[in-house]
Amino acid sequence: MFPAENLRDWRGHKVIDQDGAKIGDLEAIYVDTGTDRPAFATVRVGFIGRHRLAFVPLDGATVLPDALRVRHDKRTVSEAPSIDLDGELPAASEPDVFAHYGMTYQPGTSGERRLARR
Template sequence: MTTVQIGMPTQHRLVFVPLNDATVGPGYLKVAYDRALVRDCPALGMDDILPAEDEEAVFQHYSLTYQKGAGGERQLARR
């Protein structure tokens, strides 16, 4: 997954989007998910960090299976 910036020019926010079947080109990323589904995903502010307890909700939003790493590692993090 990756984060993409959505929203109005003065009210940006970040949402996670799965990259399976995504197409990348110069200056764009086209994902295999409907715009409304992406827009309704749990969002982050531009300077926020996704709390560990909210990770599963992102996966469930896209009907994906969530599983922590073998040592309990997070699957998502904003770097």
């Protein structure tokens, strides 16, 4: 996996699925608070006037010359839990993000949040 600071440079670049279909544009990176490694990205999806930020895991993602390719297809990402463009992921919604992708959610050892925006 690539460092979070490098991914931040990709803000606004397109995010594509394995087939090369554009999902949307990269907005932010969320790191795992236990490891401080990139875990999820938010992708700007939707139509004009109805945009939102959908969460997609970065596990298995690859950087191409002009895009970030994720392992999940466009439909799965479009149906993922999302927040408003100026929103923040509530702590109570973190398990839903993981569950959508079939991932196990485990809060921090002291009950702290698992994801932090960088």
